[in-house]
Amino acid sequence: MITNLKISNVTKIYPGCVANDNVSLEFNSGKIYALLGENGAGKSTLVKILSGVIIPDEGEIYLNKNNLKLNSPSDAKKNDIGMVFQHFNLFETLSVFENLIIDSDEQRESLREKIDSIMKKYNFSIDLDIPVLNLSAGQKQKVEIIRCLIRSPKVLIMDEPTSVLTEQETSELFLSLKKFSEEGILIIYITHKLKEVMQLCDEVAVMRRGKLVSVSEIKNENIESLANKMVGQNLKTIKKKKAKTSSDQLIKITNLSFTSEDPFETNLMDINFSVNRGECLGIAGISGNGQSELFQVLSGEIISEKNSIEFNKNYIGDLNPQERREYLMAFSPEDRLEQAAIPQMKIFENVALNNFKSSNFFNKGLINENKIKEHSKKIISDFNVNTDNIDLKSQFLSGGNLQKLIIGRELITSPDLLICFNPTWGLDVGAINYIHETLIKINEQNKSIILISTDTDELLKLSDKISVIHKGKLSKIMNADEVTSEKLGILMGGAN
Amino acid sequence: MIIDINFIGLIIASIMASAVPLILASCGELITERSGVLNLGVEGMMIIGAISGFALMTVTGSLIIAIFGAMLAGVLISTIFAFLTQTLITNHVATGLALTIFGIGISAMIGKNFVGIPGKEFPVLFDGFKDTIPLLGPILFGHSIVFYFAFALPFITSYFLKKTKIGLIVRAVGDSPESASNQGINVRLVRYACILYGGAMSGLAGAYLSMIYTPQWIENMTGGRGWIALALVVFSTWNPIKILIGAMIFGGLTIIQFHMQAIGVRIPVQFLTALPYIVTIIVLVVISRDSRKIRLSTPSSLGKSFYKDN
Numbered sequence: 001m002i003t004n005l006k007i008s009n010v011t012k013i014y015p016g017c018v019a020n021d022n023v024s025l026e027f028n029s030g031k032i033y034a035l036l037g038e039n040g041a042g043k044s045t046l047v048k049i050l051s052g053v054i055i056p057d058e059g060e061i062y063l064n065k066n067n068l069k070l071n072s073p074s075d076a077k078k079n080d081i082g083m084v085f086q087h088f089n090l091f092e093t094l095s096v097f098e099n100l101i102i103d104s105d106e107q108r109e110s111l112r113e114k115i116d117s118i119m120k121k122y123n124f125s126i127d128l129d130i131p132v133l134n135l136s137a138g139q140k141q142k143v144e145i146i147r148c149l150i151r152s153p154k155v156l157i158m159d160e161p162t163s164v165l166t167e168q169e170t171s172e173l174f175l176s177l178k179k180f181s182e183e184g185i186l187i188i189y190i191t192h193k194l195k196e197v198m199q200l201c202d203e204v205a206v207m208r209r210g211k212l213v214s215v216s217e218i219k220n221e222n223i224e225s226l227a228n229k230m231v232g233q234n235l236k237t238i239k240k241k242k243a244k245t246s247s248d249q250l251i252k253i254t255n256l257s258f259t260s261e262d263p264f265e266t267n268l269m270d271i272n273f274s275v276n277r278g279e280c281l282g283i284a285g286i287s288g289n290g291q292s293e294l295f296q297v298l299s300g301e302i303i304s305e306k307n308s309i310e311f312n313k314n315y316i317g318d319l320n321p322q323e324r325r326e327y328l329m330a331f332s333p334e335d336r337l338e339q340a341a342i343p344q345m346k347i348f349e350n351v352a353l354n355n356f357k358s359s360n361f362f363n364k365g366l367i368n369e370n371k372i373k374e375h376s377k378k379i380i381s382d383f384n385v386n387t388d389n390i391d392l393k394s395q396f397l398s399g400g401n402l403q404k405l406i407i408g409r410e411l412i413t414s415p416d417l418l419i420c421f422n423p424t425w426g427l428d429v430g431a432i433n434y435i436h437e438t439l440i441k442i443n444e445q446n447k448s449i450i451l452i453s454t455d456t457d458e459l460l461k462l463s464d465k466i467s468v469i470h471k472g473k474l475s476k477i478m479n480a481d482e483v484t485s486e487k488l489g490i491l492m493g494g495a496n
Numbered sequence: 497m498i499i500d501i502n503f504i505g506l507i508i509a510s511i512m513a514s515a516v517p518l519i520l521a522s523c524g525e526l527i528t529e530r531s532g533v534l535n536l537g538v539e540g541m542m543i544i545g546a547i548s549g550f551a552l553m554t555v556t557g558s559l560i561i562a563i564f565g566a567m568l569a570g571v572l573i574s575t576i577f578a579f580l581t582q583t584l585i586t587n588h589v590a591t592g593l594a595l596t597i598f599g600i601g602i603s604a605m606i607g608k609n610f611v612g613i614p615g616k617e618f619p620v621l622f623d624g625f626k627d628t629i630p631l632l633g634p635i636l637f638g639h640s641i642v643f644y645f646a647f648a649l650p651f652i653t654s655y656f657l658k659k660t661k662i663g664l665i666v667r668a669v670g671d672s673p674e675s676a677s678n679q680g681i682n683v684r685l686v687r688y689a690c691i692l693y694g695g696a697m698s699g700l701a702g703a704y705l706s707m708i709y710t711p712q713w714i715e716n717m718t719g720g721r722g723w724i725a726l727a728l729v730v731f732s733t734w735n736p737i738k739i740l741i742g743a744m745i746f747g748g749l750t751i752i753q754f755h756m757q758a759i760g761v762r763i764p765v766q767f768l769t770a771l772p773y774i775v776t777i778i779v780l781v782v783i784s785r786d787s788r789k790i791r792l793s794t795p796s797s798l799g800k801s802f803y804k805d806n
Contacts, residue, residue: 053678074680089675091668093792102661102668103679131792262787 003029003064003154003186005050010059012045019045020056021210029154029186032177034197034218036230037207038428039399043190044086046207047157050188051083052076063154077103082148086160088140092133099132100147111150118149122176136288138169145176155186162196163426166286167456167489174200192230192428194223195457208232231430248277250448251417256308256317258297266290266472268297273467273477275417280439280449282463282480284488287454290472292334295421295452299331300324312416325354330410332420336399340406343395347387347405348376350394354409375412383408384434400431407438418442419450424458436462456485470494502627505634507751512635513709515740515747516646517542517701517718521725522732522739523649524697529729530657531690532670532797536592537577539722540599541695545570545702547603550713551610559618563642563703570699571692573599578691581801582684588799596722604715615711640708642700649697653736666690670795673802683802698722720769727776733783733793746772 005027012020019042027033037043048054050061052070061068063079070076076083090099097112104111112128119125124142132140141161148156158177162170177200181187189201197204198218205215206229214229251274258268268290275281285291296302298309300321309317311327321331333339341350352361352372361372376390383404387397394402403423410418423439424432439449439462452469453459459466459480466483468475468491475491521538528535535541549566553559577595580586621644622637629636657663665686669676673683705721706713724746732738753768784790 052680072680073678077680085678089672089678091671091675093671093796094664094667098664098668102664103681133791 001184003184004062005155005186005188006062007046007050008060008062010046010049010056010061012042012049012054012056018210020049020059023059023207023210023212025205025212025215027155027186027188029184030181031202032181032187032189032200034201034204035188035190035207036192036194036197036204036226038192038230038430039426040209040428041207041230042210043207044159045210047083047159047188047190050076050081050155050157052081074103077151080151080154081157082151082153082155083157084141084144084148084159084161086163088144090132090140090143093131095129095131096126096135096143097128099143100128100150103147104150114150115146118146122149122179136169137164138166138172141165141169141173153185155188156180157188157190159190160192161189162191162193164287166454166492167485168286168493170196194226194230194429197226198223206230227429231428246276246278246446249274250277250279250312251275251450252310253298254308254310256297256304258293258302258304260293266293268293268472271297271474273474275448275450275465277416277448278443278446279464280443280451280462281477282459282466283450283452283469283474284456284459284466284492285452285454285469286492289469289492291421291452291454291469293472294469295331295333295419298419298450299329299333325415328413328416330413330415330418332403332406332410332418332423334421334425336402336406337395341394341402344393346391346393347380347397348373348390350405351376351379351390351409359413379405379408379412382412383438398431400427400434403427403431403435407435411438411442414445415447417448417450419452421452422454423451424453424455432458456488459488460485468492501631502634505631507755509634509639511744511748511751512647513639513643513747514750515743516643517704517709517721518725518728518743518746519646519649519739520642520701520704521698521722522728522743523653523736524694524701525725526653526729526732526734526736526739527657527666527697528690528694529798530670530734530795531666531687532673532795532800532802533581533687533691534588534592534799535574535577535595535691535694536589536726537574537595537599537722538694538698538725539718539720540596541570541573541698542599542702542705542722542725543603543716543718544573544599545699546706546717547607547610547702547713548699549703550615550706551606553616553707554610554613557616559616559707562707563700566703566707567696567699570695570697570702572695574691574695574698577695578688582687582691585801585803588801600716607713607715610713611715613713615707615713618708618711640704642704642708646704647740650736650740657736667795670797673797673800677802687802698725701725724772727772731776731779733779733789734795735793745775 007023007025010020010023023046035043045054049056052073052075055071061070068079100115101108101111115128126139126142132143161173165173177187191197201218203217204221204226206213206226208230253271253273256268256271260267266289273281297304300319304317306315306318311329314327316324316327337343361368373390380387380390385401385404385408387401397405407423424435443449451459451462463480465477466480467477468488470492471494521542525535525538545566548569549562552565553562573595577591580591581588618640620638620640625637626633657667665681669681669683669686677683702718705717728739728742728746731742749768749771753765756763
């Protein structure tokens, strides 16, 4: 039997923002549907309405012609709608099995059998009796999927499922989703990644600022056409010019190792590399292979031996981030709201945190507010941060604007080296483009970049040289034009 | 010096008796904290239970009404806490402290008329078997029903948390209220229930003090046991069985204190009173060295308010 899901004239209004503006859509099982849009386009709101987390102000939802009243997540479950959220809804300290049994009415033994048969069928292998916090992101997602499958859903909604997955995990996920679809489950796939839509889906609905802008078949679309629909303007494609090879070495890392006491951290083993002026070194890898430790060692959050890092002919391995900044290094950490900025503080206060001796933000221990505000305004206008209120708390900036602010804060002092870690993670196309342009520009100004990223496309686009980190070890450094994403994939998996 | 073996049995029994209110209040607070709520009002709820139990016993003459009345009083006062922290989303720590101050104050006010009134004798079970077995006799027999309940409670609590569906839901809510809510669990309801249960157990602990342990009403008679119960929960790393061990150690310190004074050993009383807290801090330092263990045993959302966005 074919499952038909119909969304009819759904509207959801938040103070100051129309999240869904009279959206109507129809889905039939047997196809995989993409719901595409930038961050804030309203696609998450729409699927939260479908899963009962949010109640719409107006509009109806029909499943096989039955009008559904979804007032809570359990209503959605009862009506065979399963949802895998972008942020996992798992209980980290409970075991996998406890996570699965919690919303099931079945007996322990029969549920265990059912889970085993699901895992066998789809080739999942997860230890059911270990706490969820020991699992990788890909495994956690599988637990979420199993949780849906236990209820044999008619509809399975996946909200940005690949944002935490590696390439390999992504292709495994796609295989599973295709299999589910063949078995008659209606799949709705929410994403802002165009490549995935082209790879996986049959039909695509594009949303922009709460409105549905188009519904079309994938075969009539390509990446450019979808990108333009999504952003609502013609995006210029940016390309990096071939860098002039400079031999002026800026930073040199020699025999750098780091051993952590925390079993959840990765040890770094014998890292050696150097970056010349005007060069971008990309460091690829599956997340959790030592990237965050490497970033911390490079930024000075973790202090190492003095001689292991030579920057601009100074040995700086034992300096803290503040002291390294004085030598004209700049840092953009992975977690924008935890590491790079303090969410509850105002924009200008966050700017002041990046304090230099030369910046005169403080005068005899007092805050020189005018100076900081002036400086913040310059960052906002120079780096296209979409707000004019520097008194706004940073948590209210969108991811893209916050990242622009952070990069701007780091770059406005024109550092010699910028070290960034997943700078475009979770951003929409427009913001990604802007960040990429900015990074290319600083290379052109003969400044250097170390780009640690899990996004292979980004690395291939921006880097002059690429290395892969696997279990805390760096591969040999390759010229970017000799590398393909397949080759990176193999190295990321640990092969030589 | 020959020590009578039954004398040792009596000392152990008295240690156990002093552990009873600690076990009751800690096991209640443990459930509350496992659901992610930090209720620092244990001392206040205990003293309310103590005065309510004693007052009801004096007024009605019924021990059963008094015991259940004390539990109900604990429930009522914890309802205030639940309403403030769960419905009005106030800060757990500030609200809990206020509850304790409120409880001590109001119990003193109600208790004015009950000072100096002698309590009633509380019936004990299996009294006749006391002398049948040396050493074990005084330990096992001749105690109140509340005593036996208290020593069963850690095991019941452990079974409840590990083996039952509702126990699993309580742990899930404490781990991640957001996920639980998205799973269709009514987080507020679960937390309300856990807070009220904690209140009932604190009330019972208080009633044990004023009706069984020292059957009389004295102002401020809980004397910091509520705080020790709170420390015990942390000491136990949220494990009910370890509460039993901790309560015996902490209860033992109180008893040893008396005996040492009797023998004439000079250790400042203040040091012995402070010992439970010092031990708790040492335990905290020891477990915090193992980040994995602390992650697994501490309820992740402890003390954090949960807002449901809609």
